[in-house]
Amino acid sequence: MIRLVLPAQLRTLAHIGSEVTIEVQAPVTQRALLDAIEERWPALRGTIRDHASGKRRALVRFYACGEDLSHESPDTRLPEEVVSGKEPYLVIGAIAGG
């Protein structure tokens, strides 16, 4: 079970709390996790990954275990600490004014 933390704007949009858990089938990659997020909360489709390109939106970043995973390949497996639920997977909105 993956522990997931989304930015406040997306939590409001999906009507979820500050941290949620989500089941992801192995192998647990970023792509598999994001597919599972969009499947469970359809309102989030297009808000983390661009509809047209399927890529991470420019001002969204992914972190786990103190590491920036934003530029990892979507098919790279997530750290074992994330897969085991020891560490959360963080989706962050870049601090960019506004």
Place this chain on the structure above:
Amino acid sequence: MSGVRVLVGTRKGAFILTSDGRRERWDVSGPLFAGWEIYHLKGSPVDPGRLYASQSSGWFGQVIQRSDDAGKTWAPVGNTFAYEGVPGTHEWYDGTPHPWEFKRVWHLEPSLEDPDTVYAGVEDAALFRTADGGQTWHELPGLRGHGSGPRWTPGAGGMGLHTILLAPDEPGRIVVAISAAGAFRTDDGGTTWRPVNRGLKSDHIPDPDAEVGHCVHRIAMHASRPAVLFMQKHWDVMRSDDGGDSWREVSGNLPTDFGFTIDVHAHEPDTVYVVPIKSDSEHYPLDGRLRVYRSRTGGNEWEALSDGLPQRDCYVNVLREAMAVDALESCGVYFGTTGGQVYVSADAGDHWAPIVRDLPAVLSVEVQTLS
């Protein structure tokens, strides 16, 4: 008892302002979608409880929200706006080709007959339509594809399709406007399109009377006389009596003919409102005095309306979507400012009062007249 519901989109959420027919006491609800940009929200003319809102963010993209109970509850609907076929390129600010990329929905125009059918004007400019209440959106590709699309350029605020006028007497006719490409019309429901910019003159482009390239800020129409169109261009207030086939300038005695918004009185098709703005670089009223100008002659002769509006040290802007009228017996006129004020006049502009003073910057104002 009659009343009004004012739908306000702002930089940081939406607000709904309601009042009875006197329009003196107001209930303010919101912010809805707090923290998100609400470019536009609008109700269906055939089902006033059905509202649509364009919610967007530079971080998280586009969301479309729908309410079936007049804004009490909302739910996200479809937000996939995919251009038909290979999107191709338009012209960038420096004249180079630039790929078409969806950024946001600027304007939502519900159908005159069906609450599930809505048109969406988007940036980069294109027109989309849903026929299932917003679940799925499909481009009307004939607009971008009619031939001039590769020559369209963005305005300073982006290349947005911001005006969608549905002609009540001719179901196939739609007039749209794009910054900074100009006005376009279809007479067959959106299959084929052509530019309708003859008579526009824009000194800031290489060919001042080009077929496309004019920065049209807003077009307004009276439902009883849809062939007559009033336009606030970047500079110049224009009028067409033939559905856009030809335009003539009606700026007349305006102190400056730059501006963004324009609208028409609900019961007097020749009574038109604009908010003159100093210039294309100084986006605030002349002399720090916020004045609406009204023409009762379909243009050319304008009178300043200032009673109740700030007449010193006022340097706000009034954006293209931020003016609307109600259809009560004494026509109400509304506008919002980038300073967060929403003003109402319950007597067609003679006297004004603020409904609210301190909202986030107002992007759009729409009014529903309730019976």
